[in-house]
Amino acid sequence: MNRTQFINSAQRALLIIFSAIAALVAVWLLPPIAQDPAYHDFADRRGLLGIPGFLNIITNLAFLAVGVAGILLCTAREGLGARRAWLTCFTGITLVALGSSYYHLAPDNGTLVWDRLPMSIGFMALSVAVLADHVNPRLEKILLAPAIVLGLASVIYWHYTDDLRPYVLVQFLPLLLLPAVLALYRGAQQDRGFLLAALLIYALSKLAEHFDRVLFTLTGEIVSGHSLKHLLAALALFVIYWMLRRRSRPAESAVSS
Template sequence: MVWMVNQQVGRGRSRTWGVALLCWLFIMLVTPKIPLSYRNHLYADMRNFVGVPNTLNVITNFPFLIVGVLGFVLCLGGGSFFNIRLPGEMWGWLLFYGGTASVAFGSAYYHLRPDDNRVLLDTLPLIPCIAIPIMTFLFPPKYTHSRYWLWTVGVFILAKMEALADMKIYRANNYIISGHSLEHLCSAIAPVLVTVMLMHRSCRFPRYSNFKVQNGNS
């Protein structure tokens, strides 16, 4: 019975993700491009070091690459390190870590020359910030340590607050690092929290194979 419930929850979750993806693609295709004010592409720290425009806003994306690549490699090891038991789940986490690594390239590419044509690549990290709380409240957790999802949302909220206080933070620390650069570093903590969750979690429900073994021994 527990196994059947898990299967139904898994199918419902897959359908929800599929519908959400289709809706997102539809909106992206039919929505006309809305030009942003040039002020949206002006940041507090626009210093140029060693020939790299907006240097700190570019290099502070590097942690995304580290976390993404490490997580991707660990998932490729069969999923045993993260207690991943289903092939479909492993593919999902491979996509997650691959997307995390791609954030480093997308955001860095945007900050090298901020404009309307590149801004989408910088806003992709907002997607998990929206999806995580929705999935957390819609579906019961199958694993322990699910509170890490909420902590991840909290980190994203803190990062957005740092971005809004870009210039204020920059002035407060005597022009060392801006709020937007701190937003990048803070956002990179989110996949780290998810990784810690994967390392320590355990399944809340017995596996179907365990039921078969128990029934065979009885």
């Protein structure tokens, strides 16, 4: 790498770091954000087979399917870039299926902890994987463990202080990093369509979550916004999984030839 390339690379990395710090400062300048008790008041509380909130629970199978598929892919592809971070991400997704199901059996702040702990693992591992894939592979080794600890700490902090600010940052950090990486790094070009699609679908999942009751009414009480949120978020993660699966195909072809 010549001097000009090094400077340009350093400038791009500094922009990523500045964006993350700016997001941290912006969130921390907000007043403490308490968990709204109405969050647990889901539109669809219908039970089936003795299971309360059946659809909000059964739709977690989508997370389980994507998580297990991702784990199998990462364990089978030793040459996959940012393999440990992606494996951690899909492990978190698998645990989300269990934690979210447990939460929806009796929704309150106490059970919500077990939903958010694995989500924080997934969010932070995804962020590290994207940075390692497109900025510098060494970032995986440097950042993965501290990022997971910070993600878990944000949930524990909320649990004991009822302040969501750190967790809000953890949850939306990938939404900040993905556009920045796509804009600044050419290496992201091969993944651009997949990452943009995943970002868009995830944004739609958050909208579905926000309009939980509205969507439940609009669908004639067939499916609620929260159940759709599960399915859309899992679809976004499936797009990521398919991106990694396609990325690993050239290695397979090389071996077979």
